[in-house]
Amino acid sequence: MDIAILGGTGDIGAALALRWAYHTDHHIRIGSRTEEKAAAASDRYVTTLADYDVSASIDWGTNDDVAAGADAIVLAVPPYHARGLLETVASVLTPGTIVITPAVGMKRTDAGFVYNPPSTGSLTELLAQSAPDKVSVIGAFHTLPAGRVADLDADLGMDTFVVGDDREAHAVVCGLANEIEGIRAVDAGGLVCAGAVEACTPLLLTVAQRTEKMNDLGVRLV
Amino acid sequence: MDIAILGGTGDIGAALALRWAYHTDHHIRIGSRTEEKAAAASDRYVTTLADYDVSASIDWGTNDDVAAGADAIVLAVPPYHARGLLETVASVLTPGTIVITPAVGMKRTDAGFVYNPPSTGSLTELLAQSAPDKVSVIGAFHTLPAGRVADLDADLGMDTFVVGDDREAHAVVCGLANEIEGIRAVDAGGLVCAGAVEACTPLLLTVAQRTEKMNDLGVRLV
Numbered sequence: 001m002d003i004a005i006l007g008g009t010g011d012i013g014a015a016l017a018l019r020w021a022y023h024t025d026h027h028i029r030i031g032s033r034t035e036e037k038a039a040a041a042s043d044r045y046v047t048t049l050a051d052y053d054v055s056a057s058i059d060w061g062t063n064d065d066v067a068a069g070a071d072a073i074v075l076a077v078p079p080y081h082a083r084g085l086l087e088t089v090a091s092v093l094t095p096g097t098i099v100i101t102p103a104v105g106m107k108r109t110d111a112g113f114v115y116n117p118p119s120t121g122s123l124t125e126l127l128a129q130s131a132p133d134k135v136s137v138i139g140a141f142h143t144l145p146a147g148r149v150a151d152l153d154a155d156l157g158m159d160t161f162v163v164g165d166d167r168e169a170h171a172v173v174c175g176l177a178n179e180i181e182g183i184r185a186v187d188a189g190g191l192v193c194a195g196a197v198e199a200c201t202p203l204l205l206t207v208a209q210r211t212e213k214m215n216d217l218g219v220r221l222v
Numbered sequence: 223m224d225i226a227i228l229g230g231t232g233d234i235g236a237a238l239a240l241r242w243a244y245h246t247d248h249h250i251r252i253g254s255r256t257e258e259k260a261a262a263a264s265d266r267y268v269t270t271l272a273d274y275d276v277s278a279s280i281d282w283g284t285n286d287d288v289a290a291g292a293d294a295i296v297l298a299v300p301p302y303h304a305r306g307l308l309e310t311v312a313s314v315l316t317p318g319t320i321v322i323t324p325a326v327g328m329k330r331t332d333a334g335f336v337y338n339p340p341s342t343g344s345l346t347e348l349l350a351q352s353a354p355d356k357v358s359v360i361g362a363f364h365t366l367p368a369g370r371v372a373d374l375d376a377d378l379g380m381d382t383f384v385v386g387d388d389r390e391a392h393a394v395v396c397g398l399a400n401e402i403e404g405i406r407a408v409d410a411g412g413l414v415c416a417g418a419v420e421a422c423t424p425l426l427l428t429v430a431q432r433t434e435k436m437n438d439l440g441v442r443l444v
Binding site: 109110111112113114115157158161163165186187188189190191192193195196197199200202203204206207209210211214217218219220221222 | 331332333334335336337379380383387408409410411412413414415417418419421422424425426428429431432433436439440441442443444
C-alpha cells in the first residue's frame with residue numbers, strides 16, 4: 001500500500017513511518033507543510049533504518065503532494081489542525097482513500113489531562129463529517145507511546161484501538177496495525193465509540209504526569 | 223477498615239467483597255435494599271470463601287445500616303441509582319467516610335457501547351457535588367471484569383484507575399486496590415479526569431461485544 005503520513009515529521013508520524021518501513025513492504029510517503037522539512041525527516045528515517053540493515057525508500061513532499069493517490073493517509077498533526085489539513089488535501093484524495101486519525105483534543109490541568117472533544121463527540125467523528133464522499137475515516141494509534149514505538153529495539157506488546165463505521169476500511173487499518181510487531185489491533189467499535197478511544201490518551205498522559213516511571217506506556221487488554 | 227459495599231449483592235459488589243475478604247483483614251459489610259437479599263449474598267460469599275479455607279465474617283444489612291459508621295462505602299449500584307443512593311445514606315455517614323464509585327453511565331448501540339456521562343462531565347464528579355461535607359468521593363474499580371475478579375482462582379494482572387481530588391482518600395483507595403493480589407492501582411488524576419477513566423468501561427464492553435474471546439478483560443498499562 002501507499003501510505004502518506006501527513007505531518008510525518010512529528011513524533012507519532014516518525015514512529016509509524018519507521019515501524020512500517022521496518023516491518024512491512026508498504027510504500028511510505030512523508031508529508032509536511034514544506035518540502036524541506038519532509039525531506040529532512042525522510043533522510044533521518046532512512047538513516048535510522050540503515051542502522052538496522054533496512055534499505056528503505058521513503059518518499060517525501062508537501063502534504064498535498066504525498067496525499068495525492070495514496071491508499072491511506074495518516075493525519076499525524078495536532079488535533080486542532082487535523083480538520084483543516086483534511087479539508088486542504090480533500091481535493092487530491094482518490095475515492096477509497098482511508099483517512100487515519102490518531103489525534104486527540106485535550107487540556108492540561110494541575111489535576112491531570114482532560115479530554116476535550118469537539119461538540120460532535122470526538123475528533124474522529126468531526127473528521128468523518130468533514131471528509132469527502134467515498135473517503136472513510138478510521139481512528140487508530142491514539143494510545144501508542146511515540147518515542148517508544150520509534151525505537152525499533154523496543155518490545156511493544158500493546159494494543160491499539162481501531163474505530164470506524166466502514167468495516168472494510170476498518171479491517172485494512174487493523175491489518176496495518178497488526179503488521180507492526182508487538183502491536184495488536186482491537187476492534188473498538190463504530191465512529192460513535194470514538195470518544196471512549198480518544199479519552200485513553202489524556203488518561204495515559206495523566207498517569208505519566210503523576211507517577212514516576214509510568215511514562216511512555218501503552219495499553220494492553222488482559 | 224470497615225468497608226460497606228452498597229448494592230453488594232451485584233456483580234462488582236460480589237467481586238470486591240470476595241477479594242477483600244480473601245486477601246485482607248478488612249471488615250466487609252454487604253448492603254442491599256432489603257436485609258434478606260444482603261443476608262443471602264453474605265451467606266453465598268462466606269460459603270465461597272470457606273471453599274478456599276478462609277473463615278470470613280461478612281456483615282449484612284440494609285444500605286443505610288451498613289453505611290452507618292463505615293470508613294469507606296462502595297456505591298456498587300447501576301449508574302443511574304448512584305446519586306440517589308448516596309443522598310439516601312448521606313445522613314448516616316461519618317465525616318471522613320470515603321465514597322468509592324465504580325459505576326459508569328453508557329448506552330448500548332449496534333456500533334458498540336457509548337459513554338454517556340451526566341452534564342457535570344462524569345458520574346464521579348456528579349457524586350462529588352452531591353456528597354455531604356467532609357465526605358470525599360473517589361472513582362475506582364471501573365474497568366475490573368467482575369466475574370473474573372470474583373473467581374478467586376483467577377490471575378488478574380490488571381490495573382485499576384483511581385481518580386479523586388482528596389489525595390489522602392485517594393491514597394487509601396489505592397491501598398485498598400493494591401491489597402487485592404493482581405490488581406495495581408494507578409493514579410489517574412483529580413476529579414476533572416474522571417470522564418477519561420469512566421470511558422474505559424464502554425470501551426471494554428465494545429471490545430467484548432465485537433470480538434470473540436475478548437470478553438472479561440481488564441486493562442494493563444505496559
